[in-house]
Amino acid sequence: MIDWDKPIQTKDGAPARVLSRDFVVGGEPCIAVQVDRDGYSYLCTFGIGADASVGEDALRNVKVKNEGWVLMRPYKKTMDSRYLVNDQVYNSETDAQMAMAYYSSEPEIKPVYLTWEE
Numbered sequence: 001m002i003d004w005d006k007p008i009q010t011k012d013g014a015p016a017r018v019l020s021r022d023f024v025v026g027g028e029p030c031i032a033v034q035v036d037r038d039g040y041s042y043l044c045t046f047g048i049g050a051d052a053s054v055g056e057d058a059l060r061n062v063k064v065k066n067e068g069w070v071l072m073r074p075y076k077k078t079m080d081s082r083y084l085v086n087d088q089v090y091n092s093e094t095d096a097q098m099a100m101a102y103y104s105s106e107p108e109i110k111p112v113y114l115t116w117e118e
Helices: 093-103
Strands: 008-010 015-025 028-037 040-047 059-061 065-074 082-084 110-117
Touching (some): 015 040, 065 093, 093 110
Antiparallel strands (some): 008 015, 008 059, 065 082
């Protein structure tokens, strides 16, 4: 299923964007999407609740690359694996190091840089 709150594109990579979530065609509500392909744009509509990931103008969510810093500490029993200190993702190493002040009594806690795709 498509997450309409995240960036979308067609299955072949053409950029697309939601124009309206309450568009009406033939008395039926639908989602209106603009697709940009080969120098021109056109409108596609998808019924509310319909599967927009199939068909000629099939859509998918664009994978968005994220990055951030987390605080980790070694697992005390083995010391060769680590686990998260909290569930916070910091935007910069500086922000992560400022948050480390709260854990000043635990010097083994280190900021770790991560990247991931959603």
